[in-house]
Amino acid sequence: MVHLTADEKNAVTGLWSKVKVDDVGGEALGRLLVVYPWTQRFFDSFGDLSNADAVMGNAKVKAHGKKVLDAFAEGLKNVDNLKGTFAKLSELHCDKLHVDPENFRLLGNVLVVVLARHFGKEFTPQVQGAFQKLTLGVATALAHKYH
Amino acid sequence: MALAAADQAAVRALWRKLNNNVGVYTTEALERTFLAFPSTKTYFAHLDLRPGSAQVKAHGQKVADALSLAVAHLDDLPRALAPLSDLHAHQLRVNPANFELLGHCLLVTLARHYPGDFSPALQASLDRFLRHVTSALASSYR
Secondary structure: OOOOOHHHHHHHHHHHOOOOHHHHHHHHHHHHHHHOHHHHHHOHHHOOOOOHHHHHHOHHHHHHHHHHHHHHHHHHHOHHHHHHHOHHHHHHHHHHOOOOOHHHHHHHHHHHHHHHHHHHHHOOHHHHHHHHHHHHHHHHHHHOOOO | OOOOHHHHHHHHHHHHHHHHHHHHHHHHHHHHHHHHOHHHHHHHOOOOOOOOOHHHHHHHHHHHHHHHHHHHOHHHHHHHOHHHHHHHHHHHOOOOHHHHHHHHHHHHHHHHHOOOOOOHHHHHHHHHHHHHHHHHHHOOOO
């Protein structure tokens, strides 16, 4: 269960309304693949991931990043029921994709870094705190159906 | 295994750019850590942790000095950080998982202050540097 105060909820939705989901998703996923190269293991079919420029410019990375962030946005709309919202995705990541849930925490932290980079001063410690709660909640929800 | 040459070069270059302001960023990183990961405050019950606190600023400067020491000894971090490792292990007894939390918040702080410089490659180099520091700090634990 993620407990966001009213102020935190406002801060998060306020900032999110300014997020360019198309760009931020691709950037977050790209940075994950560059900074934590073992995460590339899930993306053999994506083509050239041989260096940072190749990863960040890769069309499949950008497209998949957008997909991931769209899913995350669903979580934002359903903060009170993250486990329910991500139940199907959790089963998928366990049974079909075989992704170690630790990687969800890594991606959450990369997303926080990307948001900080984009929003600068606006990404105050308080706003970061709210997003950390959210990303941890989503990561936990995605791991919930693992067996 | 020491930090790769390319990572060392990137970290040194960034540190030259940060100049005498490292303390500003480590203080902000501490502030972010306390807010985002409240359990970390348990180690600082003796300090005034309110935003703008002089004590947090002083502690931020200590962290900055330690990181600058690390940057000056990238080829031999375990030896350079041995005294700090002993301190954290035996006297302060800080759970080493917390070093990663501060490291993450330092990355967030640098990303927010230097968006143009904070390329994926620099992020990767910094992340690896901080993990080496964390590892060296945790080396005396048991």
